[in-house]
Amino acid sequence: MNRWLASARNLEEASYLLAEGPDIIDFKEPKRGVLGALPPETVRQAVALIGGRCQTSATIGDFFVESSQISQGVLEIAATGVDYVKIALFSNTQQAADCLISLQPLAARGVSMIGVIFADKQPDFSWIHLIKQAGFKGIMLDTAVKDGRGLLSHLSLPELDNFIKVARNANLVSGLAGSLSIQDIPKLLSLKANYLGFRSALCTAGNRCYRLDPKAVLSIKRAIRENPRIVEN
Numbered sequence: 001m002n003r004w005l006a007s008a009r010n011l012e013e014a015s016y017l018l019a020e021g022p023d024i025i026d027f028k029e030p031k032r033g034v035l036g037a038l039p040p041e042t043v044r045q046a047v048a049l050i051g052g053r054c055q056t057s058a059t060i061g062d063f064f065v066e067s068s069q070i071s072q073g074v075l076e077i078a079a080t081g082v083d084y085v086k087i088a089l090f091s092n093t094q095q096a097a098d099c100l101i102s103l104q105p106l107a108a109r110g111v112s113m114i115g116v117i118f119a120d121k122q123p124d125f126s127w128i129h130l131i132k133q134a135g136f137k138g139i140m141l142d143t144a145v146k147d148g149r150g151l152l153s154h155l156s157l158p159e160l161d162n163f164i165k166v167a168r169n170a171n172l173v174s175g176l177a178g179s180l181s182i183q184d185i186p187k188l189l190s191l192k193a194n195y196l197g198f199r200s201a202l203c204t205a206g207n208r209c210y211r212l213d214p215k216a217v218l219s220i221k222r223a224i225r226e227n228p229r230i231v232e233n
């Protein structure tokens with residue numbers, strides 16, 4: 001079955017999305033940035049509300065990976081009970097690489113982390129191996145600037161295909177996101193990432209900071225579930 005992730009910013013949205021059956025509900029506050037964090041207590045309540053009926057993820061916020069706050073943020077979000085903690089990797093400096101590797105003990109303690117790299121920030125796919133080395137469970141491609149230009153405005157299908165193959169060979173879960181539209185779905189499903197992620201396309205007027213639009217959610221759900229291409233699980 002093709003798999004999809006839907007982002008929720010509060011308990012009401014989480015509850016609504018749960019009924020639509022995404023594979024992962026991702027908690028974030030879009031008004032606080034591309035991977036804006038929700039308060040850990042809100043995430044904890046949302047995870048309890050989901051009660052294991054689908055997988056969950058949450059972000060630690062828009063820290064640069066060099067920040068000393070990263071480990072603390074990961075621990076706080078992991079303690080909420082989410083399945084995956086998402087960490088934005090905005091830069092690929094040596095300092096960022098060192099910080100990434102410093103998260104290895106958390107992975108060894110069972111924290112499942114997903115690294116997010118950005119298609120519009122000159123992504124370096126050699127980082128996939130570093131992410132693996134740090135013990136992360138997966139990697140996601142997203143866009144950092146939400147200006148209406150989606151993932152496919154920044155990377156071609158062959159480039160995305162290469163990203164997914166490298167991630168798969170490293171035995172990492174792979175996800176694609178970045179203002180994905182309903183028209184992108186058939187093209188992206190054919191690449192067989194583990195899941196496609198959505199926020200903007202689920203919202204009124206395609207604005208990720210607005211309310212969820214039930215018609216839009218239904219359209220995305222159908223486009224994912226009714227498309228015959230099978231995403232590898």
Ligand SMILES: O=C[C@H](O)COP(=O)(O)O
Nearest residue numbers: 007177178179197199200
């Ligand atoms: O994790 C996925 C993101 O929430 C995607 O958000 P977006 O569709 O607004 O780029």
